Amino acid sequence: MPANVQKPPASHKALERTRSETGILTFDRAAAMRKVWLSEDIDLSPLYAARVFWYRADKGPWVFVLVVGLLVALLGFLLTAVFANQDERRNRARELDRQNLACLARNVYFEARGEPAAGQYAVAEVTMNRKASRRFPRTVCAVVYQKNWDPILGRHVGAFSWTEFNELPAPSGEEWERALKVAEAVYYRRYTPVLEGALFFHATYITPGWAKEKKRVARIGRHVFYR
Secondary structure, eight states, X not given: OOTTSOOOOHHHHTOOEEEOTTXXXXXXXXXXXXXXXXXXXXXXXXXXXXXXXXXXSOHHHHHHHHHHHHHHHHHHHHHHHHHHHHHHHHHHHHHHHHHHXXXXXXXXXXXXXXXXXXXXXXXXXXXXXXXHSTTSOSSHXXXXXXXXXXXXXXXXXXXXXXXXOSOOOOOOHXXXXXXXXXXXXXXXXXXXXXXXXXXXXXXXXXXXXXXXXXXXXXXXXXXXXXX
């Protein structure tokens, strides 16, 4: 090749022409592409190769995989949130049961620890009957510590007399263990009720004014029960 002739760029070498049967020059695209791929001027970096791969690949399966992956991730997130919420609700329910059971046992202990077992179960029944009634608070602890206005005394008084005391000895010993067992049996409905609908009781050594307006149900030990 003469010295004064410039070498054409590599990209021009890829432009090959072939003669058709009619003698007219035509552009051979396949041959040109082979030349381009083999050219040293082509950017063969991983990023460029990835772009070429993505451009030439069938995107349908990739889109499907992406959508499925997003759905699986979303489902996993939702399940995690649901299970976490359920765990929290169960923990709150267990804590509420623990508090209510303690309140019920204290009521049995301070109101009837000297009574026979039937009398202790009866006090626990009345407490739970009040909790189930729309006329009283909705939790056991609220029932036990409820205070009502007494127009004669001119102050709020406790629904159960022992709650009027500011200080009481901590429950303990066999009587406390027995009160706990009675409270658990009634609270978890493992005991068959015998005072259905009974909401009130008083000691046998007093006769409150409200007793005349109630229906007497039973006398058990040193307590009289009404509905």
